[in-house]
Amino acid sequence: MSNQLYVLAEQLEQAIRTSSDFQQLKQAYEAVRRDETAYRLFTNFRNLQMRLHEKQMTGAEILPEEIEQAQKAMALTQQNEKLAQLMTLEQRMSMVLSDIQQITMKPLEELYRSFAE
Amino acid sequence: MSNQLYVLAEQLEQAIRTSSDFQQLKQAYEAVRRDETAYRLFTNFRNLQMRLHEKQMTGAEILPEEIEQAQKAMALTQQNEKLAQLMTLEQRMSMVLSDIQQITMKPLEELYRSFAE
Ligand SMILES: [Ca+2]
Ligand SMILES: [Ca+2]
Numbered sequence: 560m561s562n563q564l565y566v567l568a569e570q571l572e573q574a575i576r577t578s579s580d581f582q583q584l585k586q587a588y589e590a591v592r593r594d595e596t597a598y599r600l601f602t603n604f605r606n607l608q609m610r611l612h613e614k615q616m617t618g619a620e621i622l623p624e625e626i627e628q629a630q631k632a633m634a635l636t637q638q639n640e641k642l643a644q645l646m647t648l649e650q651r652m653s654m655v656l657s658d659i660q661q662i663t664m665k666p667l668e669e670l671y672r673s674f675a676e
Numbered sequence: 677m678s679n680q681l682y683v684l685a686e687q688l689e690q691a692i693r694t695s696s697d698f699q700q701l702k703q704a705y706e707a708v709r710r711d712e713t714a715y716r717l718f719t720n721f722r723n724l725q726m727r728l729h730e731k732q733m734t735g736a737e738i739l740p741e742e743i744e745q746a747q748k749a750m751a752l753t754q755q756n757e758k759l760a761q762l763m764t765l766e767q768r769m770s771m772v773l774s775d776i777q778q779i780t781m782k783p784l785e786e787l788y789r790s791f792a793e
Contacts, residue, residue: 560772561695567688568779574684576783588791652784655677662685663776666693667769674705 571659580655584648590641597641604632688776697772701765707758714758721749 560568575581591597607629614621636642677685692698708714724746731738753759 560775561691561697564688564691564695564772564776565779567684567691568776571681571684571688572779572782574678574681575780578678578681580678581783581787585787588787592791655681656780656784658677659681659685659780660777662682662689663692663773665689666698667773670698670702670705674709 575655575659578655580648580652584645584652587641587645587648591645594641597639600632600635600639601642601645604629604636607632692772692776695772697765697769701762701769704758704762704765708762711758714756717749717752717756718759718762721746721753724749 591601607625611621611625611629613619614625636646708718724742728738728742728746730736731742753763
């Protein structure tokens with residue numbers, strides 16, 4: 560990668576890190592970490608998600624109880640104020656990163672489109 | 677997305693577009709487009725790939741003939757000088773974009789890591 564691209568990518572990384580979206584998300588994570596109940600609900604939900612994801616990837620059978628368990632954990636998570644806030648900020652951050660990704664992919668996409676025409 | 681992030685992402689996009697890696701890739705695509713044989717081999721290979729990918733995504737059965745066909749198309753593609761060059765440049769460009777992606781994902785990754793600790 561050229562030095563200019565590297566410098567610009569690093570500037571963008573710093574700007575993401577200091578952005579209000581990222582700082583708010585960081586604070587939301589810290590709030591969850593300080594709250595035993597929220598932390599327990601969150602890690603439980605995340606572990607269930609990861610186990611289901613792993614099963615999907617390896618083609619292992621997902622039991623109806625596991626889906627039910629994940630749905631219950633999701634509902635509990637959404638009812639918790641700190642976690643609901645965390646998930647809202649997660650979504651916002653992931654939209655920002657996806658916008659950035661789309662912008663940086665434009666040259667290649669245009670090239671492919673013009674080739675396919 | 678904040679204006680600063682947008683401006684930096686656009687600067688990065690311009691830098692990608694004018695980078696020598698991207699310009700060389702663009703020229704390689706133009707060379708393939710001007711060469712009937714290379715163009716035909718390439719579109720044939722790409723169509724086969726897309727059909728197999730679609731089948732994978734929908735869980736449809738992939739026939740042994742189809743795998744064989746794709747392998748033959750791949751071999752023919754690699755034997756063509758212009759296409760071999762195109763694929764080398766494709767790989768280089770995709771490494772650059774993946775490096776950029778990794779750099780911009782660092783803040784979020786660090787946040788997740790510190791939360792999981
Ligand atoms: Ca507590
Ligand atoms: Ca020709």
